[in-house]
Amino acid sequence: MMDPCAHCEQMMQPYLDHVLTDEEKDQAEAHLAECVDCQRRYKFEESLRIYVRKAVTEEMPAELRQKLAALRIPLE
């Protein structure tokens, strides 16, 4: 039998990606309900994803928007 925290760690990425089966999800949640350490780490991973996305998001420059619009093929 695998260490429950190690097992929980393996489940983390697929859990956060919502690709676990219902059974696997129940297993992960049962362990999370009683393990504060794993709970913290899941929560951290979730915050990290949101934080990374915010940190690297750059808006498209206005000049580029104009350049793209200028590439349209004119109607004859």
Place this chain on the structure above:
Amino acid sequence: MALAGTVDRMDAEPEEAQRLATEARDRVRFEEDALALSDQVYRVARHLANSREDADELMQETYARAFRSWRSFTPGTNMRAWLLRILTNLNIDRGRRQQRAPQMQPLEANDYFLYDRLAENGDGVSDEDKVVERLSQDDIVTALSVVPHDFRDVLVLVDLGDFSYADAAQILDIPVGTVMSRLHRGRRILKRELAESALEEAT
């Protein structure tokens, strides 16, 4: 019979005009839809490319090609994925990808090390939202740019672009299993880079 022939010809011209008008309308709609998606495409393209300048050029090449080959887009399918498929192909074809030395460092054995490391340095503060704020924006942008292309492409499409594994697989023309393994590895490389920058700042 001469009369019937004349009538046919008269009917044919409005039909042709009608066809052209419909096509023009479809094309204009396609162009408008594609342009409306450009912000979302750019957010992903910016990190598929190596620099802002590259992203700028790639976007223009992608849209030029999309406008030329609009007929090959099937209405009702995912246009954002279609545009990004053009873009990733151009990115690969153009040889813009700087080849970096392969990653020789072993990956950390577990997925928790970044949290453990940040929490360690944290004067007992263990609120997960605050822990994450120990990373600076610059560190994150730099760390992402260091992830090698094969892994970064998948990471950027799924984690920034919100594409499903299946969409990412189609865009990059690789199997879904490869998407999953590259995503897993890409996320770990990113976290390793972040852990290293956090450690440098702490010392």
